[in-house]
Amino acid sequence: MSLYETVREELLRRVRNGTYACDTLLPSVATLSEEFGVSPITVKRALRDLRAAGVLVTIRGKGAYVKKQVRILRQLDMRMHSLHGTDISLISVTREKISDPSMVSLAPPDQMMLCVRKVISSDGAPFLYDASYLSSNVEDEIVDEFGRNFIVDALRKREIRIVKTEIVVEAFPATGKAAEIFDVPNGFPMLRRNYKMVTTDANITIYGVVQAPFDRLACSIDFPTLAMEI
Amino acid sequence: MSLYETVREELLRRVRNGTYACDTLLPSVATLSEEFGVSPITVKRALRDLRAAGVLVTIRGKGAYVKKQVRILRQLDMRMHSLHGTDISLISVTREKISDPSMVSLAPPDQMMLCVRKVISSDGAPFLYDASYLSSNVEDEIVDEFGRNFIVDALRKREIRIVKTEIVVEAFPATGKAAEIFDVPNGFPMLRRNYKMVTTDANITIYGVVQAPFDRLACSIDFPTLAMEI
């Protein structure tokens, strides 16, 4: 094992066993490099890995803090609004085609669609980034509701029900945009859920993408009677 | 944007638009550092990020190759054996307690259990790492079958059916062991599925973990009539 890996594993061990407690400041790079007898740059590299793994958060001019681990576990068939202390923040409403390559498995239509992007926060920290696409010919009034509410809620007001849902769940490394919104380093492991919802209104089929950092969200699913693989 | 980020994004752009095609060798670090007018170390750092993002694979003494993207999409309620060209390789059969912290949300029992670990490969490349736990008092003969077959198959031979399944899906960064099996760098984004299966045999409840690199596996789920959140 290389030097920086050894340092990284030792620091990780100290975080896990509580030597470096939650929300506390780690010793400075200079101190650690002395203690381990390695160059400061090697310590920095170890810290960089730990940051990328969600173990630490570093603040320029201050130091490295042990990241608090609070992960939200969501049931996939649970309604969104049942979460406490969540806050919806509208990012943008645009007209565009679905170009996200991760959506291809849901075979989206190749036409201009209405796109509503929002960020959902819990206790001030964003934990979900949602982009949902609707047929461009939806009435303008409904757009406003979509920005402030969850889609199913907005649809229900108009007595539109969801008939069928397809979901694809995958992990992926954070890229520029998602990394910025969640304030995580590039390459940070993320969870993505692509969805397609068919409604009782033949004109309205909803496509979308929800993203979240791996350490803030996990999904749970229950199958009452289905036989499962592995 | 920092220098190495600029280099990284430009290289990524070239991979995406086909300038550097799949399975081809990139120019050497020395060449790239000349072209971009930066230090070789800065290029190396950019390459390191791209390796961590699953874009490149580097081989010592040869160079950096563009990684082929072949992701398997699996339906969560699809039976495993329906996949073509898959191969099961038994890693170990042990008796141990469930200590994986990612399992706590499924509330596993705190007792010695039988643990069967296997790797499932497709076309020679491992894409699934499964660890499944059973009550330790299961008959010895069944253990052998578990190593060679998928659990549901082994159970069905004994006319045991699955009554209920709970699943938790999450992303996480690859650590030492998983990184080794799949030959991915530390911190590589992975997809994990924790499961709990209740069977018709009151003595047999199965717990387990399936892991896969983000670029080799995604899960899909269909809900015929359920109303979904966001």
Next chain:
DNA sequence: GAGTGGTCTAGACCACCCT
């Protein structure tokens, strides 16, 4: 101004591949 981490560079050494 002193201390912190983030970045970039130059130079060195090593392990590995190919010829």
Next chain:
DNA sequence: GGGTGGTCTAGACCACTCC
């Protein structure tokens, strides 16, 4: 032996925080 990438170091500069 010459080329490749991986690692480690020393030194420098910058941006930031805190006193």
